[in-house]
Amino acid sequence: MGVDRREFLKIAGYAALFGLGGKAAIDILAPGELEASMQGIPLTQGKRWSMVIDMRKCLKQQEAGKDGCKECMIACHREHNVPDWGNPKHAIKWIWQDKYEHVFPEHPNQFIDEGVRHKPFILLCNHCLNPPCVRVCPTQATFKRESDGIVAMDMHRCIGCRFCMAACPYGSRSFNWGDPRKAPKELNPDYPTNRAYPERSMGVVEKCNFCVELVAKGELPACVQACDKIKVHALNFGDLDAPESNVRKLLREHYTIRRKPALGTEPNLFYII
Amino acid sequence: MYDGGKIIIGLIIGIGLFLSPFFYNAGKAAKAPEPELTAMAKEAKVCVAQKSYMRESHFTMLDEWRNTSVRDGERYYTAWDGKKYYKSLQVTCMDCHSNKTKFCDQCHNYVDVDPYCWDCHIVPEEKK
Ligand code: SF4
Ligand code: SF4
Ligand code: SF4
Numbered sequence: 001m002g003v004d005r006r007e008f009l010k011i012a013g014y015a016a017l018f019g020l021g022g023k024a025a026i027d028i029l030a031p032g033e034l035e036a037s038m039q040g041i042p043l044t045q046g047k048r049w050s051m052v053i054d055m056r057k058c059l060k061q062q063e064a065g066k067d068g069c070k071e072c073m074i075a076c077h078r079e080h081n082v083p084d085w086g087n088p089k090h091a092i093k094w095i096w097q098d099k100y101e102h103v104f105p106e107h108p109n110q111f112i113d114e115g116v117r118h119k120p121f122i123l124l125c126n127h128c129l130n131p132p133c134v135r136v137c138p139t140q141a142t143f144k145r146e147s148d149g150i151v152a153m154d155m156h157r158c159i160g161c162r163f164c165m166a167a168c169p170y171g172s173r174s175f176n177w178g179d180p181r182k183a184p185k186e187l188n189p190d191y192p193t194n195r196a197y198p199e200r201s202m203g204v205v206e207k208c209n210f211c212v213e214l215v216a217k218g219e220l221p222a223c224v225q226a227c228d229k230i231k232v233h234a235l236n237f238g239d240l241d242a243p244e245s246n247v248r249k250l251l252r253e254h255y256t257i258r259r260k261p262a263l264g265t266e267p268n269l270f271y272i273i
Numbered sequence: 274m275y276d277g278g279k280i281i282i283g284l285i286i287g288i289g290l291f292l293s294p295f296f297y298n299a300g301k302a303a304k305a306p307e308p309e310l311t312a313m314a315k316e317a318k319v320c321v322a323q324k325s326y327m328r329e330s331h332f333t334m335l336d337e338w339r340n341t342s343v344r345d346g347e348r349y350y351t352a353w354d355g356k357k358y359y360k361s362l363q364v365t366c367m368d369c370h371s372n373k374t375k376f377c378d379q380c381h382n383y384v385d386v387d388p389y390c391w392d393c394h395i396v397p398e399e400k401k
Contacts (some may be wrong), residue, residue: 199393
């Protein structure tokens, strides 16, 4: 620390003169200090975060209540200051619902099982292993974390070009047509709902972040916590890379499907139906 | 020279008008504002880095914090005295410096910069 841009450039310049790389410049400028800031505190060690959604449990809960169940969606939107615009065209979706037929269009069937016909499925970003949204982003505002596979957004960089929205085959991304702070007050009386999490500005794209901020603290994602709280346990978050993890166990024991597998994006979300 | 006198008078008036803001403000240069510390900040005595560094380069540090925490997932910062801090403008910095108007805005207005941090980061509620 204690180096400004100018100084850094000077040192980097000398390092280049003496034929050293960028890494060497960093070593000269802050011996020991950089390492200290790089350590962080590892709280969770997942290598490939994923989610297995047990739709049998979810649908049972949705049918039990008069208006269905909205716990996971409410929890996510509260945690991340996602406002309600009251207009589906401007809706910001981190986690949402859609009919089975829309979610799995490659399973057309005229005489479909009553158990899933028109049933609302839970949808969020698939945190694809091979994410097209990342490939098209011109600013690298959208990137895949190498450490745990979360497809994250750097809001500071997003220029709102919406290439990613065109590239994502799952509709997981939403554009802020307005400043979230100007969302209708009567629909969002206690907005911002989480003063420890930022809001967004007009003109950026956003989506589910797999709760990186909670996972970093060693907590489960907000939607999973909400579903566990009502004792339904339909959402299961875990590491696909660990053979004995909860998700791997579920995948071993159940038949699961993924959205649009033929596209090769390799979604990390699995549905038990 | 035709109308030399008039031209010279015109020039003097013109230059006078041009310089009038300088005469108007002469001798009353606005004093640089002193950032005010909250009771909590005073009690803490130390910030995440030396005062002189924070005064001159806090934005460099914030920039580094946002890049390393958002992009590399390194959410903790070890200060010069070995203390660890959660890298967050909204949660860590503004917890101590909860008086944004007197701590941030005064100087930013003085030097006429308009950082866009607050477009997204939530400002602490201040007592009027
Ligand atoms: S679901 Fe869409 S937004 Fe999420 S990683 Fe895949 S392509 Fe990207
Ligand atoms: S809208 Fe933002 S995140 Fe999406 S591609 Fe453009 S810059 Fe990247
Ligand atoms: S994982 Fe987190 S961000 Fe994603 S839908 Fe669930 S609560 Fe929302």
